[in-house]
Amino acid sequence: MNNTEIEAVHNLSASKRYEYFIKKVADFGEVWRLYDDGWAISEEVNGNPLMPFWPKKEFANLCAVDEWKNYKAEQIELEDFMQKWLPGLKSEGIQPSIFWNNVDSAVLDIDTLILDLEDEIKKY
Structure with missing residues (x-):
């Protein structure tokens, strides 16, 4: 992926990034998360825990900032x-x-x- 494509996808709306996630994950057979002595975890406004996932290593790495600055992308x-x-x-x-994307994400039911x-x- 080139930087222009990474930036363009990174800046899409949460719903469009979700669609991209589904297609790329199905296509490449892998999901990425951040790890450093434990998995990266965030939380909703109401305090419910969230675990972030990305379709490509490059996108996960873009979020390894602030409290996650020492985290590394790992594949599942x-x-x-x-x-x-x-x-x-x-x-x-x-x-x-x-x-x-350091701003928002798609948060949904696991069954969905x-x-x-x-x-x-x-489709494959």
């Missing part, structure tokens, strides 16, 4: 993400924060995320 295989990570987050009451990924994967 899509199958593990769907079969282990998402059910685990659901049982812990943590919602996925899809494609945070799984269905959207399954629908996209069927």
Whole structure:
């Protein structure tokens, strides 16, 4: 990816970044998160925990700033993400924060995320 493409996608609305996430994750079979002695976690205004995920390493790295400045992007295989990570987050009451861009992200129900990924994967 070149810098122009990264910047253009990074600046899309949260809903458009979510669509991009679904397509790229299904296409490449991987999801990215940030890690440094624990996973990057944020929270909603009401205090509910959120775990951010990105479609590409480059986008995760753009968010490794401020309290996450020492965090490094790490990959999750899509199958593990769907079969282990998402059910685990659901049982812990943590919602996925899809494609945070240091401003906002798409926050949605885990079951909806799984269905959207399954629908996209069927196209391949």
